[in-house]
Amino acid sequence: MKQYYVYILLCGDDSFYIGVTNNIERRLIEHKTGKSNYTRIRQPVKLEWFLMLVDINEAIRIEKQLKGWSRRKKLALINESWEDLVEFSKNYTEYKSNRINKSSSTSSD
Numbered sequence: 001m002k003q004y005y006v007y008i009l010l011c012g013d014d015s016f017y018i019g020v021t022n023n024i025e026r027r028l029i030e031h032k033t034g035k036s037n038y039t040r041i042r043q044p045v046k047l048e049w050f051l052m053l054v055d056i057n058e059a060i061r062i063e064k065q066l067k068g069w070s071r072r073k074k075l076a077l078i079n080e081s082w083e084d085l086v087e088f089s090k091n092y093t094e095y096k097s098n099r100i101n102k103s104s105s106t107s108s109d
Helices: 024-032 056-067 071-078 082-089 092-105
Strands: 004-011 016-021 045-053
Touching (some): 024 045
Antiparallel strands (some): 004 016, 004 045
16 A cells, blocks of 8 residues: 655745655655755755654645645644644634624623
8 A cells, every 4th residue: 555645844935845655765865955946945854743654645735735824833733732623623713703802701890
């Protein structure tokens, strides 16, 4: 059974690179030796997170999903901060509204 990996690298400029590969060891070497356009000028790179899957379509779907996430949501995933991940997954408008309501409910009448 073939294995695929979705992975997140932290680059030297503090940006994230998210990718999919069927050989994570080879791909990391490529990133570290400048054989990837994005990471070539953003050295050093460090593997921060990965997920192994057996379905390439699922791996691609997750890669695209992660690329759409905010930086703080990616950090919550990397740090396994599950409560933050749930909080940051809420609709931004709902999140902003809840923060306003919480602030106003703490004021005295």
